[in-house]
Amino acid sequence: MPDQSAEPLARLAVTTPWHPTLQRPFAGSFVQATTAAVRGLFDRVDLYNTEDWTGPADPVQAQLVGKAYAALTSGPSRRIDFTARWTDEGYWVTDIPTPVTPKRDYATWAHSHESALAPVLPGGRFEADIVHGHVGIYGGWLAHRFARPDARIVVTEHASFLGRILGQPRSRALYAEVMDRADAVLCVSEKLRRELAGEFPGHTGKIHVVPNAVDIEAMPVRPKPVTELHKWIYVGKVAAAKGVPELVEAFGVAAKDEPALRLTILGSGPLVDPLRARTAELGVADRVVFHDAVPPQRVFEFLHAHDLLVHPSKSETFGMTTVEAVGSGMPVLVTRCGGPEETLGGLDGVAGLLIDVSDDPDVIVDGFRRLAQQMAGLDPDRARAELIGRYGARAVAQRLAGIYGVGDSAERNWAPAREQA
Protein backbone atom coordinates (compact mmCIF):
# COMPACT_ATOMS: atom_id res chain seq x y z
CA MET A 1 0.00 0.00 0.00
CA PRO A 2 1.20 3.53 -0.63
CA ASP A 3 2.56 5.73 2.11
CA GLN A 4 -0.41 7.92 2.96
CA SER A 5 1.75 10.38 4.89
CA ALA A 6 3.62 11.44 1.76
CA GLU A 7 3.11 14.93 0.40
CA PRO A 8 -0.08 14.89 -1.70
CA LEU A 9 0.40 15.10 -5.44
CA ALA A 10 -2.25 15.03 -8.09
CA ARG A 11 -4.59 12.10 -8.55
CA LEU A 12 -4.75 10.16 -11.80
CA ALA A 13 -7.69 8.13 -13.09
CA VAL A 14 -7.08 5.75 -15.99
CA THR A 15 -9.95 4.31 -17.97
CA THR A 16 -9.41 1.42 -20.35
CA PRO A 17 -11.27 -1.50 -21.91
CA TRP A 18 -8.12 -3.64 -21.67
CA HIS A 19 -6.24 -4.65 -18.58
CA PRO A 20 -5.10 -8.09 -17.44
CA THR A 21 -7.84 -10.07 -15.70
CA LEU A 22 -8.29 -13.70 -14.75
CA GLN A 23 -10.20 -14.26 -17.98
CA ARG A 24 -7.87 -12.23 -20.19
CA PRO A 25 -4.46 -12.34 -18.53
CA PHE A 26 -2.71 -11.03 -21.65
CA ALA A 27 -5.04 -8.12 -22.40
CA GLY A 28 -3.78 -4.59 -22.02
CA SER A 29 -0.30 -5.36 -20.76
CA PHE A 30 0.80 -2.11 -22.43
CA VAL A 31 -1.80 -0.18 -20.43
CA GLN A 32 -0.54 -1.91 -17.31
CA ALA A 33 3.09 -1.06 -18.09
CA THR A 34 2.32 2.57 -18.90
CA THR A 35 0.20 3.07 -15.78
CA ALA A 36 2.86 1.45 -13.61
CA ALA A 37 5.47 3.74 -15.17
CA VAL A 38 3.64 6.92 -14.11
CA ARG A 39 2.41 5.66 -10.76
CA GLY A 40 5.20 7.47 -8.96
CA LEU A 41 4.04 10.83 -10.33
CA PHE A 42 0.83 10.76 -8.32
CA ASP A 43 -0.50 10.49 -4.84
CA ARG A 44 -3.02 7.93 -6.01
CA VAL A 45 -3.76 6.17 -9.29
CA ASP A 46 -7.11 4.48 -9.95
CA LEU A 47 -7.59 2.39 -13.06
CA TYR A 48 -11.12 1.56 -14.22
CA ASN A 49 -11.23 -1.48 -16.47
CA THR A 50 -14.54 -1.69 -18.33
CA GLU A 51 -14.32 -5.20 -19.75
CA ASP A 52 -16.61 -6.31 -22.58
CA TRP A 53 -18.95 -9.12 -21.56
CA THR A 54 -20.54 -10.15 -24.83
CA GLY A 55 -24.19 -10.99 -24.32
CA PRO A 56 -27.10 -12.12 -26.44
CA ALA A 57 -27.51 -10.61 -29.89
CA ASP A 58 -31.29 -10.75 -29.70
CA PRO A 59 -32.57 -7.26 -28.77
CA VAL A 60 -35.19 -8.49 -26.29
CA GLN A 61 -32.75 -10.78 -24.52
CA ALA A 62 -30.15 -8.01 -24.53
CA GLN A 63 -32.66 -5.68 -22.91
CA LEU A 64 -33.37 -8.26 -20.20
CA VAL A 65 -29.66 -8.55 -19.49
CA GLY A 66 -29.36 -4.77 -19.35
CA LYS A 67 -32.26 -4.38 -16.93
CA ALA A 68 -31.05 -7.16 -14.65
CA TYR A 69 -27.52 -5.67 -14.69
CA ALA A 70 -28.86 -2.22 -13.80
CA ALA A 71 -30.96 -3.67 -10.97
CA LEU A 72 -27.95 -5.50 -9.57
CA THR A 73 -25.53 -2.59 -9.78
CA SER A 74 -27.48 0.60 -9.25
CA GLY A 75 -30.38 2.05 -7.33
CA PRO A 76 -31.23 1.80 -3.64
CA SER A 77 -31.49 -2.00 -3.66
CA ARG A 78 -28.30 -2.65 -5.59
CA ARG A 79 -26.69 -5.97 -4.78
CA ILE A 80 -23.26 -5.63 -6.31
CA ASP A 81 -20.69 -3.09 -5.19
CA PHE A 82 -17.52 -2.64 -7.17
CA THR A 83 -14.47 -2.38 -4.99
CA ALA A 84 -11.00 -1.41 -6.08
CA ARG A 85 -8.19 -3.90 -5.62
CA TRP A 86 -4.56 -3.01 -5.00
CA THR A 87 -2.15 -4.37 -7.60
CA ASP A 88 1.50 -5.36 -7.49
CA GLU A 89 2.11 -2.62 -10.06
CA GLY A 90 1.31 0.02 -7.45
CA TYR A 91 -2.15 1.29 -8.32
CA TRP A 92 -5.81 0.53 -7.68
CA VAL A 93 -7.92 -1.35 -10.20
CA THR A 94 -11.69 -1.59 -10.42
CA ASP A 95 -12.90 -4.25 -12.84
CA ILE A 96 -16.29 -3.43 -14.29
CA PRO A 97 -17.92 -6.10 -16.44
CA THR A 98 -19.82 -4.38 -19.22
CA PRO A 99 -22.57 -6.31 -21.00
CA VAL A 100 -22.40 -5.51 -24.70
CA THR A 101 -24.60 -6.64 -27.53
CA PRO A 102 -22.89 -8.06 -30.61
CA LYS A 103 -23.43 -6.67 -34.09
CA ARG A 104 -23.82 -3.05 -32.99
CA ASP A 105 -21.67 -0.01 -33.70
CA TYR A 106 -18.90 1.37 -31.51
CA ALA A 107 -21.13 4.25 -30.41
CA THR A 108 -23.63 1.81 -28.91
CA TRP A 109 -20.87 -0.07 -27.15
CA ALA A 110 -19.40 3.20 -25.87
CA HIS A 111 -22.77 4.05 -24.33
CA SER A 112 -22.91 0.57 -22.76
CA HIS A 113 -19.52 1.25 -21.15
CA GLU A 114 -20.78 4.63 -19.97
CA SER A 115 -23.86 3.06 -18.36
CA ALA A 116 -21.73 0.44 -16.63
CA LEU A 117 -19.20 2.93 -15.29
CA ALA A 118 -21.63 5.61 -14.07
CA PRO A 119 -22.85 3.86 -10.90
CA VAL A 120 -19.31 2.82 -9.98
CA LEU A 121 -17.93 6.34 -9.66
CA PRO A 122 -18.45 8.11 -6.34
CA GLY A 123 -20.38 11.27 -7.10
CA GLY A 124 -20.82 10.09 -10.66
CA ARG A 125 -17.45 11.35 -11.87
CA PHE A 126 -13.73 10.70 -11.70
CA GLU A 127 -12.33 12.38 -8.60
CA ALA A 128 -9.02 12.96 -10.31
CA ASP A 129 -7.01 15.91 -11.54
CA ILE A 130 -5.96 14.05 -14.66
CA VAL A 131 -7.98 11.43 -16.51
CA HIS A 132 -6.12 9.25 -19.01
CA GLY A 133 -8.31 7.31 -21.40
CA HIS A 134 -6.86 4.44 -23.39
CA VAL A 135 -8.16 4.47 -26.96
CA GLY A 136 -10.54 7.21 -28.03
CA ILE A 137 -13.49 4.85 -27.95
CA TYR A 138 -14.04 3.73 -25.20
CA GLY A 139 -11.49 5.17 -22.75
CA GLY A 140 -11.45 8.66 -24.23
CA TRP A 141 -15.23 8.78 -24.33
CA LEU A 142 -15.49 7.76 -20.68
CA ALA A 143 -12.86 10.33 -19.71
CA HIS A 144 -14.87 13.00 -21.54
CA ARG A 145 -18.15 11.96 -19.91
CA PHE A 146 -16.95 11.59 -16.35
CA ALA A 147 -13.97 13.90 -15.84
CA ARG A 148 -14.38 16.96 -13.66
CA PRO A 149 -14.71 20.14 -15.74
CA ASP A 150 -11.32 21.30 -14.47
CA ALA A 151 -9.60 17.96 -15.01
CA ARG A 152 -6.99 17.49 -17.69
CA ILE A 153 -7.90 14.77 -20.17
CA VAL A 154 -5.24 12.78 -21.98
CA VAL A 155 -6.16 10.11 -24.51
CA THR A 156 -3.82 7.48 -25.88
CA GLU A 157 -4.85 6.03 -29.22
CA HIS A 158 -3.49 2.61 -30.11
CA ALA A 159 -6.52 0.84 -31.57
CA SER A 160 -5.83 -1.12 -34.72
CA PHE A 161 -9.54 -0.74 -35.52
CA LEU A 162 -9.55 3.06 -35.47
CA GLY A 163 -10.52 3.13 -39.13
CA ARG A 164 -13.66 1.12 -38.43
CA ILE A 165 -14.67 3.49 -35.62
CA LEU A 166 -14.21 6.57 -37.77
CA GLY A 167 -16.10 4.91 -40.61
CA GLN A 168 -19.28 4.75 -38.52
CA PRO A 169 -21.04 8.15 -38.47
CA ARG A 170 -22.39 7.84 -34.90
CA SER A 171 -19.09 6.57 -33.57
CA ARG A 172 -17.17 9.24 -35.41
CA ALA A 173 -19.40 11.89 -33.82
CA LEU A 174 -18.50 10.60 -30.37
CA TYR A 175 -14.85 10.58 -31.35
CA ALA A 176 -15.12 14.19 -32.47
CA GLU A 177 -16.45 15.12 -29.03
CA VAL A 178 -13.50 13.36 -27.44
CA MET A 179 -11.11 15.28 -29.68
CA ASP A 180 -12.79 18.56 -28.74
CA ARG A 181 -12.55 17.93 -25.01
CA ALA A 182 -9.16 16.22 -24.77
CA ASP A 183 -6.20 18.34 -23.75
CA ALA A 184 -3.76 15.97 -25.42
CA VAL A 185 -4.17 13.00 -27.72
CA LEU A 186 -1.24 10.61 -27.83
CA CYS A 187 -0.61 8.21 -30.66
CA VAL A 188 1.75 5.30 -30.25
CA SER A 189 3.21 5.80 -33.72
CA GLU A 190 3.70 8.50 -36.34
CA LYS A 191 1.54 6.47 -38.72
CA LEU A 192 -1.36 6.67 -36.28
CA ARG A 193 -0.74 10.37 -35.65
CA ARG A 194 -0.95 11.13 -39.37
CA GLU A 195 -4.16 9.12 -39.64
CA LEU A 196 -5.79 10.94 -36.75
CA ALA A 197 -4.54 14.37 -37.82
CA GLY A 198 -5.94 13.71 -41.28
CA GLU A 199 -9.34 12.95 -39.80
CA PHE A 200 -9.33 15.88 -37.37
CA PRO A 201 -7.11 18.57 -38.91
CA GLY A 202 -8.41 21.21 -36.50
CA HIS A 203 -6.85 19.36 -33.57
CA THR A 204 -3.44 18.65 -35.06
CA GLY A 205 -1.75 20.76 -32.40
CA LYS A 206 -2.84 18.51 -29.56
CA ILE A 207 -1.92 15.22 -31.24
CA HIS A 208 1.50 13.91 -30.23
CA VAL A 209 3.45 10.72 -30.68
CA VAL A 210 4.08 9.14 -27.28
CA PRO A 211 4.43 5.37 -27.13
CA ASN A 212 3.11 3.14 -24.43
CA ALA A 213 5.75 2.06 -21.99
CA VAL A 214 7.39 -1.28 -22.49
CA ASP A 215 9.25 -2.76 -19.56
CA ILE A 216 12.31 -3.62 -21.63
CA GLU A 217 14.62 -3.49 -18.63
CA ALA A 218 12.69 -6.42 -17.18
CA MET A 219 12.95 -8.50 -20.34
CA PRO A 220 15.38 -11.37 -19.95
CA VAL A 221 18.31 -11.16 -22.35
CA ARG A 222 19.12 -14.43 -24.09
CA PRO A 223 21.97 -16.27 -22.38
CA LYS A 224 23.92 -16.88 -25.61
CA PRO A 225 24.12 -14.50 -28.55
CA VAL A 226 22.74 -15.62 -31.89
CA THR A 227 25.43 -16.94 -34.24
CA GLU A 228 23.29 -18.44 -37.00
CA LEU A 229 19.75 -17.95 -38.24
CA HIS A 230 18.51 -21.53 -38.37
CA LYS A 231 15.55 -21.44 -36.03
CA TRP A 232 12.88 -18.97 -37.12
CA ILE A 233 9.92 -18.00 -34.98
CA TYR A 234 6.75 -16.07 -35.61
CA VAL A 235 4.80 -14.82 -32.57
CA GLY A 236 1.27 -13.52 -32.88
CA LYS A 237 -2.12 -14.14 -34.31
CA VAL A 238 -2.11 -16.68 -37.11
CA ALA A 239 -4.03 -14.61 -39.61
CA ALA A 240 -3.67 -13.33 -43.16
CA ALA A 241 -3.28 -9.72 -41.99
CA LYS A 242 -0.13 -10.75 -40.15
CA GLY A 243 1.44 -12.18 -43.30
CA VAL A 244 1.72 -15.69 -41.91
CA PRO A 245 0.74 -17.39 -45.21
CA GLU A 246 3.61 -15.58 -46.96
CA LEU A 247 5.92 -16.62 -44.14
CA VAL A 248 5.04 -20.29 -44.60
CA GLU A 249 5.56 -20.02 -48.35
CA ALA A 250 8.88 -18.24 -47.83
CA PHE A 251 10.02 -20.86 -45.37
CA GLY A 252 9.16 -23.54 -47.91
CA VAL A 253 11.48 -21.86 -50.43
CA ALA A 254 14.33 -21.11 -48.02
CA ALA A 255 14.18 -24.54 -46.42
CA LYS A 256 14.93 -26.25 -49.74
CA ASP A 257 18.42 -24.78 -49.75
CA GLU A 258 19.06 -24.91 -46.02
CA PRO A 259 18.34 -28.26 -44.38
CA ALA A 260 18.97 -26.85 -40.90
CA LEU A 261 16.09 -24.34 -41.05
CA ARG A 262 13.18 -24.77 -38.64
CA LEU A 263 10.11 -22.62 -38.05
CA THR A 264 7.88 -22.25 -35.01
CA ILE A 265 4.57 -20.45 -35.31
CA LEU A 266 3.54 -19.41 -31.82
CA GLY A 267 -0.05 -18.25 -31.57
CA SER A 268 -3.60 -19.12 -32.42
CA GLY A 269 -5.90 -17.95 -35.15
CA PRO A 270 -8.08 -18.94 -38.05
CA LEU A 271 -5.25 -20.05 -40.33
CA VAL A 272 -3.60 -22.64 -38.10
CA ASP A 273 -5.22 -25.65 -39.75
CA PRO A 274 -4.98 -24.42 -43.36
CA LEU A 275 -1.33 -23.50 -42.89
CA ARG A 276 -0.56 -26.79 -41.21
CA ALA A 277 -1.96 -28.46 -44.32
CA ARG A 278 0.10 -26.15 -46.53
CA THR A 279 3.34 -27.12 -44.80
CA ALA A 280 2.55 -30.73 -45.67
CA GLU A 281 2.04 -29.76 -49.32
CA LEU A 282 5.36 -27.93 -49.28
CA GLY A 283 7.08 -30.97 -47.79
CA VAL A 284 8.20 -29.12 -44.65
CA ALA A 285 5.59 -30.33 -42.16
CA ASP A 286 8.29 -32.01 -40.07
CA ARG A 287 10.22 -28.72 -39.85
CA VAL A 288 7.36 -26.42 -38.86
CA VAL A 289 5.78 -26.47 -35.42
CA PHE A 290 2.50 -24.77 -34.60
CA HIS A 291 2.29 -23.92 -30.92
CA ASP A 292 -0.66 -22.43 -29.11
CA ALA A 293 -0.33 -18.92 -27.65
CA VAL A 294 1.39 -18.70 -24.28
CA PRO A 295 1.24 -16.12 -21.47
CA PRO A 296 3.48 -13.09 -22.08
CA GLN A 297 6.02 -14.12 -19.46
CA ARG A 298 6.62 -17.39 -21.35
CA VAL A 299 7.21 -15.75 -24.72
CA PHE A 300 10.86 -15.14 -23.84
CA GLU A 301 11.47 -18.85 -23.33
CA PHE A 302 10.48 -19.30 -26.94
CA LEU A 303 12.46 -16.31 -28.18
CA HIS A 304 15.60 -17.55 -26.44
CA ALA A 305 15.18 -20.98 -28.01
CA HIS A 306 15.12 -19.52 -31.53
CA ASP A 307 17.50 -17.50 -33.70
CA LEU A 308 15.34 -15.11 -35.70
CA LEU A 309 11.97 -13.44 -35.25
CA VAL A 310 10.20 -13.08 -38.59
CA HIS A 311 7.32 -10.63 -38.40
CA PRO A 312 5.80 -10.18 -41.88
CA SER A 313 2.68 -8.27 -40.83
CA LYS A 314 0.81 -6.07 -43.30
CA SER A 315 0.07 -3.36 -40.72
CA GLU A 316 0.99 -2.65 -37.11
CA THR A 317 0.35 0.46 -35.05
CA PHE A 318 3.33 -0.37 -32.83
CA GLY A 319 4.60 -3.92 -33.14
CA MET A 320 5.13 -5.11 -29.60
CA THR A 321 6.52 -8.50 -30.61
CA THR A 322 9.36 -6.90 -32.51
CA VAL A 323 10.26 -4.76 -29.51
CA GLU A 324 10.17 -7.81 -27.24
CA ALA A 325 12.45 -9.74 -29.57
CA VAL A 326 15.00 -6.92 -29.84
CA GLY A 327 14.72 -6.36 -26.08
CA SER A 328 15.68 -9.99 -25.54
CA GLY A 329 18.73 -9.68 -27.79
CA MET A 330 17.29 -11.44 -30.84
CA PRO A 331 17.66 -10.43 -34.52
CA VAL A 332 14.44 -9.60 -36.33
CA LEU A 333 13.28 -9.69 -39.93
CA VAL A 334 10.27 -7.40 -39.96
CA THR A 335 8.14 -5.59 -42.53
CA ARG A 336 7.87 -1.83 -42.83
CA CYS A 337 4.22 -2.08 -41.87
CA GLY A 338 3.79 1.13 -39.90
CA GLY A 339 4.97 0.76 -36.33
CA PRO A 340 8.18 -1.27 -36.80
CA GLU A 341 9.99 1.23 -39.03
CA GLU A 342 9.47 3.74 -36.21
CA THR A 343 10.30 1.45 -33.30
CA LEU A 344 13.41 0.29 -35.17
CA GLY A 345 14.17 3.71 -36.64
CA GLY A 346 17.95 4.00 -37.08
CA LEU A 347 18.38 0.34 -36.17
CA ASP A 348 17.97 -1.22 -39.62
CA GLY A 349 21.03 -3.45 -39.95
CA VAL A 350 21.70 -3.17 -36.20
CA ALA A 351 18.67 -4.92 -34.66
CA GLY A 352 17.91 -6.91 -37.79
CA LEU A 353 16.51 -6.07 -41.17
CA LEU A 354 13.43 -4.22 -42.35
CA ILE A 355 11.76 -5.50 -45.53
CA ASP A 356 8.89 -4.21 -47.63
CA VAL A 357 5.30 -5.27 -47.07
CA SER A 358 4.52 -7.63 -49.90
CA ASP A 359 2.36 -10.55 -50.92
CA ASP A 360 5.44 -12.04 -52.57
CA PRO A 361 7.13 -14.60 -50.28
CA ASP A 362 10.41 -14.01 -52.11
CA VAL A 363 10.70 -10.67 -50.32
CA ILE A 364 11.01 -12.57 -47.04
CA VAL A 365 13.41 -15.10 -48.55
CA ASP A 366 15.58 -12.34 -49.97
CA GLY A 367 15.53 -10.49 -46.65
CA PHE A 368 16.57 -13.60 -44.79
CA ARG A 369 19.50 -14.21 -47.13
CA ARG A 370 20.68 -10.59 -46.89
CA LEU A 371 20.38 -10.68 -43.12
CA ALA A 372 22.40 -13.89 -42.96
CA GLN A 373 25.17 -12.12 -44.88
CA GLN A 374 25.02 -9.07 -42.57
CA MET A 375 25.14 -10.97 -39.29
CA ALA A 376 28.51 -9.49 -38.35
CA GLY A 377 27.05 -5.97 -38.43
CA LEU A 378 24.28 -6.69 -35.93
CA ASP A 379 24.66 -5.16 -32.48
CA PRO A 380 21.92 -6.53 -30.20
CA ASP A 381 23.25 -4.72 -27.10
CA ARG A 382 23.08 -1.34 -28.80
CA ALA A 383 19.64 -2.11 -30.20
CA ARG A 384 18.30 -3.02 -26.78
CA ALA A 385 19.80 0.09 -25.20
CA GLU A 386 18.24 2.28 -27.90
CA LEU A 387 14.80 0.79 -27.28
CA ILE A 388 15.12 1.29 -23.53
CA GLY A 389 15.86 4.93 -24.22
CA ARG A 390 12.73 5.23 -26.36
CA TYR A 391 10.17 2.99 -24.68
CA GLY A 392 11.51 2.14 -21.24
CA ALA A 393 9.37 2.97 -18.23
CA ARG A 394 11.50 5.95 -17.19
CA ALA A 395 11.62 7.46 -20.66
CA VAL A 396 7.88 7.20 -21.22
CA ALA A 397 7.09 8.38 -17.69
CA GLN A 398 9.15 11.53 -18.24
CA ARG A 399 7.35 12.26 -21.49
CA LEU A 400 3.97 11.67 -19.90
CA ALA A 401 4.89 13.87 -16.95
CA GLY A 402 5.22 16.75 -19.39
CA ILE A 403 1.91 15.91 -21.03
CA TYR A 404 0.20 15.61 -17.66
CA GLY A 405 1.71 18.90 -16.54
CA VAL A 406 3.40 17.44 -13.46
CA GLY A 407 6.91 17.93 -14.78
CA ASP A 408 9.02 19.06 -11.84
CA SER A 409 7.35 16.91 -9.26
CA ALA A 410 7.64 14.05 -11.69
CA GLU A 411 11.40 14.35 -11.76
CA ARG A 412 11.49 14.52 -8.00
CA ASN A 413 9.13 11.69 -7.31
CA TRP A 414 9.72 9.30 -10.13
CA ALA A 415 10.37 5.83 -8.87
CA PRO A 416 9.28 2.38 -9.88
CA ALA A 417 5.91 1.52 -8.42
CA ARG A 418 7.14 -1.50 -6.54
CA GLU A 419 9.67 0.59 -4.64
CA GLN A 420 7.01 3.02 -3.48
CA ALA A 421 4.35 0.50 -2.61
Added chain:
Amino acid sequence: MSVLLLAIGTTRARAVCGSADFLLARGVDVGLVAVDAESWQREGLDRRVTLYTLQAGEERHPLNRLGRVVRGVSAAAYNKVFSKLYRLLRPYVMWRVTRAQVVRQVDWSAVEQLVICDSHAIPIGWHLAKRHPGLTVGFELDRTPYADREPVATPTATTAMDSTPATAPTPAPAPASPTATGIDIDA
Protein backbone atom coordinates in the same frame (compact mmCIF):
# COMPACT_ATOMS: atom_id res chain seq x y z
CA MET B 1 -19.33 -23.37 3.22
CA SER B 2 -19.51 -23.04 -0.54
CA VAL B 3 -19.48 -20.70 -3.50
CA LEU B 4 -22.00 -20.97 -6.31
CA LEU B 5 -20.85 -19.95 -9.79
CA LEU B 6 -23.37 -19.18 -12.50
CA ALA B 7 -22.35 -19.42 -16.17
CA ILE B 8 -24.76 -20.03 -19.03
CA GLY B 9 -22.09 -19.91 -21.72
CA THR B 10 -18.41 -20.79 -21.75
CA THR B 11 -17.14 -17.44 -23.03
CA ARG B 12 -15.46 -16.78 -19.68
CA ALA B 13 -14.40 -20.34 -18.98
CA ARG B 14 -10.86 -19.38 -18.05
CA ALA B 15 -12.10 -17.17 -15.20
CA VAL B 16 -14.64 -19.76 -14.06
CA CYS B 17 -12.10 -22.60 -14.00
CA GLY B 18 -9.50 -20.36 -12.34
CA SER B 19 -11.92 -19.31 -9.59
CA ALA B 20 -12.99 -22.91 -9.02
CA ASP B 21 -9.39 -24.07 -8.73
CA PHE B 22 -8.57 -21.26 -6.31
CA LEU B 23 -11.48 -22.24 -4.05
CA LEU B 24 -11.01 -26.00 -4.25
CA ALA B 25 -7.35 -25.62 -3.39
CA ARG B 26 -8.46 -23.89 -0.19
CA GLY B 27 -11.02 -26.47 0.77
CA VAL B 28 -14.09 -24.51 -0.31
CA ASP B 29 -16.92 -26.41 -2.00
CA VAL B 30 -17.79 -25.07 -5.44
CA GLY B 31 -21.02 -25.42 -7.40
CA LEU B 32 -21.57 -24.33 -10.99
CA VAL B 33 -24.95 -23.70 -12.57
CA ALA B 34 -24.50 -24.31 -16.29
CA VAL B 35 -26.42 -25.51 -19.29
CA ASP B 36 -24.55 -28.79 -19.74
CA ALA B 37 -21.61 -30.67 -18.31
CA GLU B 38 -19.77 -31.71 -21.48
CA SER B 39 -18.68 -28.26 -22.55
CA TRP B 40 -17.25 -27.59 -19.10
CA GLN B 41 -15.36 -30.84 -19.11
CA ARG B 42 -13.85 -29.74 -22.41
CA GLU B 43 -12.86 -26.45 -20.79
CA GLY B 44 -11.00 -28.34 -18.08
CA LEU B 45 -13.31 -27.67 -15.13
CA ASP B 46 -12.17 -29.58 -12.09
CA ARG B 47 -14.32 -32.67 -11.60
CA ARG B 48 -14.82 -31.88 -7.94
CA VAL B 49 -17.04 -28.94 -8.86
CA THR B 50 -20.70 -29.82 -8.31
CA LEU B 51 -22.51 -29.17 -11.56
CA TYR B 52 -26.15 -28.15 -11.68
CA THR B 53 -27.10 -28.51 -15.32
CA LEU B 54 -30.18 -27.01 -16.89
CA GLN B 55 -30.20 -28.80 -20.24
CA ALA B 56 -32.42 -31.74 -19.26
CA GLY B 57 -34.87 -29.48 -17.47
CA GLU B 58 -35.02 -27.15 -20.45
CA GLU B 59 -35.79 -30.05 -22.76
CA ARG B 60 -38.56 -31.23 -20.45
CA HIS B 61 -40.12 -27.77 -20.24
CA PRO B 62 -43.63 -27.60 -21.79
CA LEU B 63 -42.52 -24.97 -24.29
CA ASN B 64 -39.85 -27.30 -25.60
CA ARG B 65 -42.29 -30.18 -25.79
CA LEU B 66 -44.56 -27.90 -27.81
CA GLY B 67 -41.59 -27.08 -30.04
CA ARG B 68 -41.00 -30.73 -30.80
CA VAL B 69 -44.67 -31.11 -31.74
CA VAL B 70 -44.44 -28.07 -34.04
CA ARG B 71 -41.28 -29.42 -35.65
CA GLY B 72 -43.01 -32.77 -36.23
CA VAL B 73 -45.82 -31.02 -38.05
CA SER B 74 -43.79 -28.50 -40.03
CA ALA B 75 -40.05 -27.90 -39.98
CA ALA B 76 -40.60 -24.54 -41.68
CA ALA B 77 -43.05 -23.38 -39.00
CA TYR B 78 -40.55 -24.45 -36.34
CA ASN B 79 -37.63 -22.66 -37.95
CA LYS B 80 -39.43 -19.52 -39.04
CA VAL B 81 -41.79 -18.96 -36.14
CA PHE B 82 -41.29 -21.17 -33.11
CA SER B 83 -37.52 -21.02 -32.80
CA LYS B 84 -37.55 -17.22 -33.04
CA LEU B 85 -40.26 -17.00 -30.40
CA TYR B 86 -38.44 -19.46 -28.18
CA ARG B 87 -35.25 -17.41 -28.38
CA LEU B 88 -37.12 -14.55 -26.78
CA LEU B 89 -38.61 -16.73 -24.08
CA ARG B 90 -35.49 -18.77 -23.32
CA PRO B 91 -34.25 -16.57 -20.45
CA TYR B 92 -37.61 -17.06 -18.75
CA VAL B 93 -37.50 -20.81 -19.38
CA MET B 94 -33.97 -21.04 -18.01
CA TRP B 95 -34.99 -19.21 -14.86
CA ARG B 96 -38.01 -21.50 -14.41
CA VAL B 97 -35.75 -24.52 -14.76
CA THR B 98 -33.23 -23.02 -12.35
CA ARG B 99 -35.97 -22.32 -9.85
CA ALA B 100 -37.48 -25.78 -10.17
CA GLN B 101 -34.19 -27.67 -9.94
CA VAL B 102 -31.18 -25.75 -8.71
CA VAL B 103 -32.89 -23.68 -6.07
CA ARG B 104 -34.12 -26.86 -4.41
CA GLN B 105 -30.87 -28.77 -4.66
CA VAL B 106 -28.52 -26.14 -3.29
CA ASP B 107 -27.99 -25.81 0.46
CA TRP B 108 -28.34 -22.04 0.51
CA SER B 109 -27.46 -21.78 4.17
CA ALA B 110 -23.91 -22.84 3.23
CA VAL B 111 -23.51 -20.60 0.20
CA GLU B 112 -21.23 -17.65 0.96
CA GLN B 113 -21.07 -16.09 -2.50
CA LEU B 114 -22.99 -16.19 -5.74
CA VAL B 115 -20.75 -15.27 -8.66
CA ILE B 116 -22.38 -14.31 -11.96
CA CYS B 117 -19.78 -15.34 -14.49
CA ASP B 118 -21.10 -14.28 -17.88
CA SER B 119 -23.48 -11.89 -19.54
CA HIS B 120 -26.14 -14.50 -20.32
CA ALA B 121 -26.29 -15.48 -16.65
CA ILE B 122 -27.10 -11.99 -15.39
CA PRO B 123 -30.94 -12.34 -15.47
CA ILE B 124 -30.83 -15.62 -13.53
CA GLY B 125 -28.32 -14.07 -11.15
CA TRP B 126 -30.68 -11.22 -10.51
CA HIS B 127 -33.57 -13.64 -9.76
CA LEU B 128 -31.41 -15.60 -7.33
CA ALA B 129 -30.19 -12.40 -5.66
CA LYS B 130 -33.79 -11.34 -5.11
CA ARG B 131 -34.68 -14.68 -3.54
CA HIS B 132 -31.70 -14.55 -1.20
CA PRO B 133 -31.41 -10.97 0.08
CA GLY B 134 -28.56 -11.73 2.47
CA LEU B 135 -26.36 -13.48 -0.06
CA THR B 136 -23.16 -11.83 -1.30
CA VAL B 137 -23.42 -11.44 -5.07
CA GLY B 138 -20.69 -10.39 -7.50
CA PHE B 139 -19.37 -10.61 -11.02
CA GLU B 140 -15.99 -11.79 -9.81
CA LEU B 141 -15.07 -14.05 -6.95
CA ASP B 142 -14.21 -12.05 -3.85
CA ARG B 143 -11.05 -13.86 -2.82
CA THR B 144 -10.53 -11.85 0.36
CA PRO B 145 -12.27 -14.30 2.73
CA TYR B 146 -10.01 -17.13 1.53
CA ALA B 147 -6.77 -15.19 1.04
CA ASP B 148 -5.25 -16.37 4.32
CA ARG B 149 -5.84 -20.04 3.65
CA GLU B 150 -2.87 -22.05 2.51
CA PRO B 151 -3.56 -23.82 -0.78
CA VAL B 152 -3.20 -27.56 -0.59
CA ALA B 153 -1.88 -29.72 -3.40
CA THR B 154 -4.64 -31.12 -5.57
CA PRO B 155 -4.12 -34.23 -7.66
CA THR B 156 -6.74 -33.48 -10.28
CA ALA B 157 -6.62 -29.73 -10.66
CA THR B 158 -6.46 -28.96 -14.35
CA THR B 159 -7.36 -25.51 -15.44
CA ALA B 160 -7.71 -23.55 -18.61
CA MET B 161 -4.82 -21.39 -17.41
CA ASP B 162 -2.63 -24.46 -17.26
CA SER B 163 -3.62 -25.73 -20.67
CA THR B 164 -0.48 -24.41 -22.30
CA PRO B 165 2.32 -26.95 -22.14
CA ALA B 166 4.73 -26.49 -19.28
CA THR B 167 7.52 -27.90 -21.36
CA ALA B 168 10.36 -25.98 -22.91
CA PRO B 169 9.42 -24.14 -26.04
CA THR B 170 10.60 -26.75 -28.41
CA PRO B 171 8.29 -28.39 -30.86
CA ALA B 172 5.18 -29.57 -29.07
CA PRO B 173 2.02 -28.90 -31.00
CA ALA B 174 -0.76 -27.93 -28.65
CA PRO B 175 -4.49 -27.71 -29.18
CA ALA B 176 -5.69 -24.35 -30.36
CA SER B 177 -7.54 -22.44 -27.70
CA PRO B 178 -9.90 -19.69 -28.74
CA THR B 179 -9.31 -17.90 -25.47
CA ALA B 180 -5.56 -17.96 -25.60
CA THR B 181 -4.85 -14.89 -27.61
CA GLY B 182 -3.11 -11.75 -26.63
CA ILE B 183 0.35 -11.87 -28.04
CA ASP B 184 1.15 -8.93 -30.27
CA ILE B 185 -1.98 -7.00 -29.43
CA ASP B 186 -1.75 -3.47 -30.69
CA ALA B 187 -5.23 -2.63 -29.60
